[in-house]
Amino acid sequence: xxxxxxxxxxxxxxxxxxxxxxxxxxxxxxxxxxxxxxxxxxxxxxxxxxxxxxxxxxxxxxxxxxxxxxxxxxxxxxxxxxxxxxxxxxxxxxxxxxxxxxxxxxxxxxxxxxxxxxxxxxxxxxxxxxxxxxxxxxxxxxxxxxxx
Numbered sequence: 001x002x003x004x005x006x007x008x009x010x011x012x013x014x015x016x017x018x019x020x021x022x023x024x025x026x027x028x029x030x031x032x033x034x035x036x037x038x039x040x041x042x043x044x045x046x047x048x049x050x051x052x053x054x055x056x057x058x059x060x061x062x063x064x065x066x067x068x069x070x071x072x073x074x075x076x077x078x079x080x081x082x083x084x085x086x087x088x089x090x091x092x093x094x095x096x097x098x099x100x101x102x103x104x105x106x107x108x109x110x111x112x113x114x115x116x117x118x119x120x121x122x123x124x125x126x127x128x129x130x131x132x133x134x135x136x137x138x139x140x141x142x143x144x145x146x147x148x
Contacts, residue, residue: 010047012044013044014040014041014057018039018041018043018044019037019041020037021033021034021036022034031072034072036065036068036069038064038068039064043057092139095120095135097135098134098135100114100115100122100132100134100143100145101114101131101132101133102114102127102129102131102133106123106124106133108126109123110123111124111127113133113145120141120142121142122142122143122144123139123143123144124144124145125146131147131148132147132148134147
């Protein structure tokens with residue numbers, strides 16, 4: 001182990017851990033690591049101000065992590081994160097209302113339709129190839145259509 005690491009003051013280790021966890025939250029967003037990182041930073045500040053043993057610092061960190069996660073989760077329940085585009089990552093739902101051209105006739109309720117430069121599987125009433133259909137809903141990667 002490097003000499004600088006073994007001689008590091010514990011509060012610097014806690015502060016570094018907090019910054020690393022905050023950076024990890026940016027790389028892997030999930031709104032979880034930021035609370036643990038905040039607990040590490042607060043533990044570092046406490047350890048900087050008050051000389052505490054390592055086991056006591058670990059206990060403070062554990063308690064602060066629990067409190068931060070519980071408080072953050074409770075806050076998110078009362079203040080949910082809303083978006084202006086709820087279908088941003090649901091391409092099928094974004095297609096509702098669009099008129100498509102059937103590329104493989106819908107027979108027995110199944111067929112394919114042209115979407116942009118690709119084709120999507122569709123379900124709906126039987127229609128011939130080349131017919132126009134309107135998307136009424138999406139079921140995963142399957143579009144539910146009606147004849148136009």
